[in-house]
Amino acid sequence: MSDSASDHFIAPQLRPVGEPIAAADPQSPDGRSLSSLWLAATRNMLAIAVVAVPVSLSIIYYAFIAADIYVSEAHFAVRSKAGQGGLGVLSENTALQALTSMSASLDETRMVNDYLSSRDAIKKLAEETNFRSLLSRPEADFLTRFPRLPWSRDSQEALYERYSDYVSLELDTSTGISTLRVFGFRPSDPLELARILLDFGEQRVNQLNERAQQDTVTFAKALVSQNRERLKSSQVALSEFREREKLFDPKLQGASTIDLIAKLNFEIARLGAELDEVSVNSPGSPKITSIKTRIDAMERETQKLRNTLVGSEGSLSSRLPEYERLAMDHGLSTKTLMASLAFFDEAVKDTQQQRLYLQRVVEPNSPDYPLYPKKLRSLLLISGFFLCIYFVLQALGSVILEHDK
Incomplete structure (x- = not known):
């Protein structure tokens, strides 16, 4: 063999005995392997299922279905007539009496808040007012109305479970003032319901007064x-x-x-x-x-x-x-x-x-604009949430594929 022929000769690669022959990766018409195509399709389906579908449904809901929710807010506190005096310099006894009265008023305010959030108040609302009709207005959507669906439970216990969606009570312990927020589907609904709840609170305070008076006088007798x-x-x-x-x-x-x-x-x-x-x-x-x-x-x-x-x-x-x-x-x-x-x-x-009384610090307002839903903020939160899920699932799938290789 000549020197020029030997320069162009390439020795064949020998396969060790017993080593399996690697299968060739099938090629797609555009030259990409089928495994890479399958991985890309899986990622696309995951993105559609985890991100595109939920976000699209959320956009449809908030754009065409979500009901406007109006909010009426009122502030109240339970006060005692004890310890009220004229203007002037407060003595130590007067200051101590005022602190004791404030502590007692906080306890009574907590009792009123607890009552307005109780099953007794809900039962009274359902029996004496059109509370159920306020929660099932035609303007309400299937997620916010009560009951949500025709076959959903319409019992007293189900109403109690959904009550916090329509009535909110918060107590500021530093001032002793409670904030009542009522949600409704028409501007007049939360205003009406807030006034009724404040009336219920006043009735409860009067009952507490009568009970305290009866107990004290009975004990004295x-x-x-x-x-x-x-x-x-x-x-x-x-x-x-x-x-x-x-x-x-x-x-x-x-x-x-x-x-x-x-x-x-x-x-x-x-x-x-x-x-x-x-x-x-x-x-x-x-x-x-x-x-x-x-x-x-x-x-x-x-x-x-x-x-x-x-x-x-x-x-x-x-x-x-x-x-x-x-x-x-x-x-x-x-x-x-x-x-x-x-x-x-x-x-x-x-x-x-020393009679207790419910003082209305701020009367219920008549809303003229719906505060909820916060559509843009809700869409951003939903999109961010499902994107996080998508990235987590994608990272988890990559780890599994690397482990299989």
């Missing part, structure tokens, strides 16, 4: 009745003691007895001095016998009076502890009854002065 019975029992026990012992007041009688003993002792001392004088001046005078007789009688009377005070079983000292206990119980019962009567009067006065 029970306390007065209990203390009156206690006073009656102590009076009966004291009367039985006096009837049994034939003694009205051992203390008073003891004081009288002591006073009488003192007078007798004074008289005995005077007669003793007189006896000494007569015995010295007239030893044989018959007056001496008379004076001695009087002194002996007074001493016996003094001893008798002393025995009634102490010493014997029926003395005043033995009966005085029981009397003092009964008298003290009677006195405490009297004071307790007077205090409970004063508490009853004060309770009635407080329930009249």
Whole structure:
């Protein structure tokens, strides 16, 4: 073989024994492989299914179907008449009373908010107003009306589940003011419903007032009745003691007895001095016998009076502890009854002065332009959401294909 022929000779590549022969990738008419075409078609179908279809449906919905939603907003707070005074410098007690009143008003405002969001309020709305007809206006679309579809549930529980879509309540704890937002399909609907809900709130506050007044007055009445019975029992026990012992007041009688003993002792001392004088001046005078007789009688009377005070079983000292206990119980019962009567009067006065009331800070407005739906913002959010899903699925598919290779 010549040198020129050897320069153009290429040695064939030898395949090791046992190595499989690689299949040739089929080619499309434009020269691309079928696997790349399949991958591109899959990506296109994924983009259509995940992005194009949902976004197109959203555009159709917001452009031709979505109903206009009007919003009426009102602000209210539950306040107490307690602690309201004239202008001037506030004392520490006044400030403390104001803080306590504000705390109580916040609690009552939370109770009113909870009631307006409860099943009881929804049931009352459905029974006393045209609430259901407001939610199923012809202007409403199939996603916002209640019920959404003809075969959807139209029960009270289903209405409660959708209630937050039409009524919103928020409480600002720093000011104690609640914000009520009502949504409707006509400008007059949310205004009407907001006024009705505020009326319901006022009725609830009045019920709370009546309940608080009833509870306070009932408790005060029970306390007065209990203390009156206690006073009656102590009076009966004291009367039985006096009837049994034939003694009205051992203390008073003891004081009288002591006073009488003192007078007798004074008289005995005077007669003793007189006896000494007569015995010295007239030893044989018959007056001496008379004076001695009087002194002996007074001493016996003094001893008798002393025995009634102490010493014997029926003395005043033995009966005085029981009397003092009964008298003290009677006195405490009297004071307790007077205090409970004063508490009853004060309770009635407080329930009249510390009445809660619902203050409408901002009346419900009459909307003249629909605030919802926010069409452009909603479309952007929907598009961004489905684009994120598309990119995640595309990345996941690429990882799977790389793993298979």
